[in-house]
Amino acid sequence: MFVDEVKVFARAGHGGKGAIAFHREAYIPKGGPSGGNGGRGGDVILEADHDLNNLIQQFFVSNLLAENGQGGMGKGMDGKAGKDLIIKVPCGTIVWRVHREPELPEGVTESEEPEDPTLIPAAGADRPVIRNSGGVQAMELDLSAEEVEDTRSGSQRRDAQKGERVCDLTEHGQRFVLCKGGRGGLGNRNFATAARQTPRFAQPGEPGDEGDFLLELRMLAEVGLVGYPNAGKSTLLTSISKARPKIAAYPFTTLTPQVGIVEYPEDYFRLTVCDVPGLIAGAHRNVGLGHAFLRHIARCRILVILLDMAGTDNRHPWDDYHSLLEELELYDPTLLERPRLVVANKMDEEPAEANLKSFKRRVRKTPVLPISAAFDEGIPAFRKTIRQMVEEAGGADETPGSDTDSGD
Numbered sequence: 001m002f003v004d005e006v007k008v009f010a011r012a013g014h015g016g017k018g019a020i021a022f023h024r025e026a027y028i029p030k031g032g033p034s035g036g037n038g039g040r041g042g043d044v045i046l047e048a049d050h051d052l053n054n055l056i057q058q059f060f061v062s063n064l065l066a067e068n069g070q071g072g073m074g075k076g077m078d079g080k081a082g083k084d085l086i087i088k089v090p091c092g093t094i095v096w097r098v099h100r101e102p103e104l105p106e107g108v109t110e111s112e113e114p115e116d117p118t119l120i121p122a123a124g125a126d127r128p129v130i131r132n133s134g135g136v137q138a139m140e141l142d143l144s145a146e147e148v149e150d151t152r153s154g155s156q157r158r159d160a161q162k163g164e165r166v167c168d169l170t171e172h173g174q175r176f177v178l179c180k181g182g183r184g185g186l187g188n189r190n191f192a193t194a195a196r197q198t199p200r201f202a203q204p205g206e207p208g209d210e211g212d213f214l215l216e217l218r219m220l221a222e223v224g225l226v227g228y229p230n231a232g233k234s235t236l237l238t239s240i241s242k243a244r245p246k247i248a249a250y251p252f253t254t255l256t257p258q259v260g261i262v263e264y265p266e267d268y269f270r271l272t273v274c275d276v277p278g279l280i281a282g283a284h285r286n287v288g289l290g291h292a293f294l295r296h297i298a299r300c301r302i303l304v305i306l307l308d309m310a311g312t313d314n315r316h317p318w319d320d321y322h323s324l325l326e327e328l329e330l331y332d333p334t335l336l337e338r339p340r341l342v343v344a345n346k347m348d349e350e351p352a353e354a355n356l357k358s359f360k361r362r363v364r365k366t367p368v369l370p371i372s373a374a375f376d377e378g379i380p381a382f383r384k385t386i387r388q389m390v391e392e393a394g395g396a397d398e399t400p401g402s403d404t405d406s407g408d
Helices: 056-060 154-162 233-240 290-297 317-331 333-337 352-362 379-393
Strands: 005-011 044-049 063-065 085-090 093-098 130-133 136-139 164-169 175-179 210-217 223-227 258-264 269-275 302-308 340-345 368-370
Touching: 005 056, 005 175, 044 093, 044 164, 056 085, 063 085, 085 210, 164 175, 175 210, 223 233, 223 290, 223 317, 233 258, 233 269, 233 340, 233 379, 258 379, 269 379, 290 317, 302 317, 302 379, 317 333, 317 352, 340 352, 340 379, 352 368, 368 379
Parallel strands: 005 063, 044 085, 223 269, 223 302, 302 340, 340 368
Antiparallel strands: 005 210, 044 175, 093 164, 093 210, 130 136, 258 269
16 A cells, blocks of 8 residues: 555644642751642654655554653652654655634534624625716725636645645655644742742643644655556566566556666666656646656656557557646646656557657657667666766766755
8 A cells, every 4th residue: 555645633742730849858847849840742753764655654643642741740850751753754755734724613504604793894785886076986896806817837736725835854864843842831949939938839831732734755766757558667667677566468557656776786876766657638637646646756857758659559659748748737837847858668569660750750859769668678778868867967866765855
């Protein structure tokens, strides 16, 4: 089971309350106040770990509750601090704060919401206010009702709907305090003065932070494989790495992102390649696997457009190419600004040569790399090309799982 998006409720520990106590000991009359302070509450901390690849742990345990601080005690003893709750998440996790909708009073439905008493109607219910001043006539118009054109991209609108972006964990070992624990209350010994020597009150502990959050995983990879279902992405990933995704002769064999490591033994260089579910028309509107596919290529340095040059599913390769670019642009226009490599797969089949010639005539000034992933034809040239493109893009690192993005 692969989980890349989950909602959780996090609450830090509450601070312990201060104690009200007085010193009692033989031969010491009027020992004075001796109430200890309460312990602080535990924090809820997120830690990025490169050994994890999904959010399945938070799917089954969605309530993240840290330990409360212990209350103060007599004889000036402070309470024990609550233990911090450390939650490990995969690298590439983005945290969004989800705002709760206000609850309506009991017995009131959405259609019967109480009106704001501070609003004063300026005109009748169905007519604007018309004022006459001599020979001049004026009319009041409500400009707030006019729609404002939204110029944001599809991915930016979806991110805005998710809530407030809190942090982005991209590096192994990176930590972020999601909810801060409450401070412990002061005991009555802290309030003793010359005029008030026996205070009989203490502070309560402060409540810890809490809130609803959305954890979203976006894979960290230098190379992203983009293509229609059954284009051969999983077969290509198997031929260039030791990853073994499911391969079959039907569409949507890959339902979850698969990550493979491409190794170059001559100089111990590595590249991370992400094989994501197939893309179809309308994916920017979440058709098919939609956003489950597109969110995982948002961090890729280069994109590999893999085309079925044999037309196995009775589609033309040039139509697939334009459709893929259109879906990427509608989802996020910045994806088209990244370096991309067009790869013609299944060149071992008979119609592939004729389709490749037609593709070059219809799509000009676009270099195409012909390969046959099933028979390892053209794979060495493909490995060399993607390494060169990643190095030119400046996004490669000799250590796997690295990324130049920093947390918020």
